[in-house]
Amino acid sequence: MLKLHFAPNSRAGRIVWLLEELDLPYELNRMDFHPKDLKSDAHRARHPLGRVPVLEDGDVSIYESGAIVEYVLERHKNGGLKPRVDAPEYPDYLQWFHYCEGMVMPPINTIVVQTILLPPDRRDETALSQARRLLTKALSPVDETLAGKDYLIGDFSAADIMLGHACFMANRSGCVTEDMSNLKGYIERIAARPCFDKAIHM
Ligand SMILES: N[C@@H](CCC(=O)N[C@@H](CS)C(=O)NCC(=O)O)C(=O)O
Numbered sequence: 001m002l003k004l005h006f007a008p009n010s011r012a013g014r015i016v017w018l019l020e021e022l023d024l025p026y027e028l029n030r031m032d033f034h035p036k037d038l039k040s041d042a043h044r045a046r047h048p049l050g051r052v053p054v055l056e057d058g059d060v061s062i063y064e065s066g067a068i069v070e071y072v073l074e075r076h077k078n079g080g081l082k083p084r085v086d087a088p089e090y091p092d093y094l095q096w097f098h099y100c101e102g103m104v105m106p107p108i109n110t111i112v113v114q115t116i117l118l119p120p121d122r123r124d125e126t127a128l129s130q131a132r133r134l135l136t137k138a139l140s141p142v143d144e145t146l147a148g149k150d151y152l153i154g155d156f157s158a159a160d161i162m163l164g165h166a167c168f169m170a171n172r173s174g175c176v177t178e179d180m181s182n183l184k185g186y187i188e189r190i191a192a193r194p195c196f197d198k199a200i201h202m
Contacts, residue, residue: 002026002076005046005054006202007033011065012053013199014165018069018158020195022078066101069158081158089153096152100162104170107135111173135175139183142167146182150189164190168200
């Protein structure tokens with residue numbers, strides 16, 4: 001049985017969402033998003049930085065949300081969520097899958113650090129407003145690619161599990177501007193998926 005090490009309001013939600021969409025059974029180790037759990041010796045043995053998500057599958061233990069998504073699709077996929085390698089959508093699928101951690105999450109990380117993790121007296125307003133601007137800029141091509149499409153490559157795919165989750169988080173931080181109407185609609189479609197709703201409220 002797959003075992004997911006999870007904390008609420010984190011990227012671990014992506015893996016819950018994936019496993020629910022694929023209808024795969026899994027066990028959840030629910031931790032608090034707090035150093036007492038994430039930085040414990042037990043969790044550092046699974047992830048050297050004490051982060052989530054981590055997935056265990058028999059003798060396999062793997063971290064990095066994108067790697068976990070690919071691992072699950074290749075070893076356990078239940079009929080899809082990614083185009084074939086020779087499909088015309090495949091390059092776009094790869095691009096948007098990796099755009100998530102490569103371009104969208106770095107400014108989100110800074111926003112979380114500067115608004116939640118650091119104590120108020122150590123926060124840096126300049127770093128925060130730079131990150132907000134950068135995030136809005138990074139979302140602009142996502143808004144453009146969604147013109148006339150429900151999902152990033154047309155049909156729902158694992159690229160939406162990665163980048164759609166990041167877009168939902170970006171919207172919560174107020175960085176999706178009103179003129180990004182394609183992206184606003186996309187986030188509504190993502191939020192309306194029952195498996196996403198389950199993952200985000202877990
Ligand atoms: N690139 C990694 C990032 C993992 C990561 O930073 N996870 C955050 C939650 S979203 C975390 O565990 N933070 C706890 C901490 O920094 O102490 C991934 O995609 O899995």
